[in-house]
Amino acid sequence: MKHLILLIFLFAFFDAHTTQPHTLIEQANEAYSRSEYSFAAELYQQVIEQGWESADLYYNLGNAYFKINRLGKAILNYERALRLRPNDEDIQYNLHVARNRIVDRIEKRPLLFYEKWWRNAYMMQSATGWGITGIVFLTLFLLLTSFFLFSRTRGIKKISFYTALLFLIFTALSLIFAQKQYNRLTADDQAIILSPRVAAKSSPTVQSPDLFLMHEGTKVQIRNTLGEWVEIRLPDGNVGWIKKETLEVI
Incomplete structure (x- = not known):
């Protein structure tokens, strides 16, 4: 239900040129609430075909397809939603439920401990989230660098230098993670x-x-x-x- 509300909230902010997508979203939500899942899926799909996309839109489309047992389409749209919002627990859970319904049980190659750590690290936020985090770390790095350059106290200069160095490393990691998430988001393979x-x-x-x-x-x-x-x-x-x-x- 929260994803339906978020969709309405999102499209309510656009101007008159987006009245039709907003109307389609409302109609799709109403159809879904009446258990008309095929019609709801058709309406959500029309919005996407007009060029709109969001995690909530793909999530609700996935739910509609899941209700009519279109597992392929459901998983496809849950995956698309997860790309846009990788830490959403609702999306993760529904994708897990849908995957448990498919016939194939394919064993993945187990990740080595450092591969698992690296993946868990960059999956903590989206590309945008890591970009913002990187900007924050960069700002702190510049602030501490100014303390190091202009402070006359040896202790402050020492602390500022090493702390600035630490934030520089955090900045670099944030940008690497942002690029990793962006590549994952735009991958077509x-x-x-x-x-x-x-x-x-x-x-x-x-x-x-x-x-x-x-x-x-x-x-x-x-x-x-x-x-x-x-x-x-x-x-x-x-x-x-x-x-x-x-x-x-x-």
Whole structure:
């Protein structure tokens, strides 16, 4: 419910040119509350096709698709919502629930301890959040640097120097994390299988042998594109070719 309210709040601030998206959002919310989930999904999708996007919009669209058992579309939109708001517990939970409904159970390569730490660190905030944090750290660095340069007290100069150095490191890390999150947000190599059942081929031809099967909702990485075919890789390392029409990029 809070995501429905946030959507209304968001679109209420735009001018007359955005009356139609605002109206569509209200109609979609009303349709969802009446359990008309297919109609709600159609209306949310129309708003997105007009160029609007937000974590709440993708979240509600994912919920509508989940209600009509369109797991592929539900997971796709939860993933898009999570890119925009990586720490939202509601999005994380619904994505987890939807993933538990898919057929495929693919074991991911376990992360090493430092890989896990690094991922948890940059996932703490969005790219915008890390950018703001970096600006704050940079401001503190400049302030402490001025103390170091202009103070006549040896103790203050020493403390200012080492503290400024620490904030400089924090600034650099914040910018690195911001870039990492931005790259994750704009990456176009992750996709969700939308077809109920897909056989991955050994080469980009219909006649080539089947390597393995995938089902709706499975997340894959796109490695290469050749005409109407894409080469994908699963989290467990398996690689194969499938038709473009069977998936959609997050």
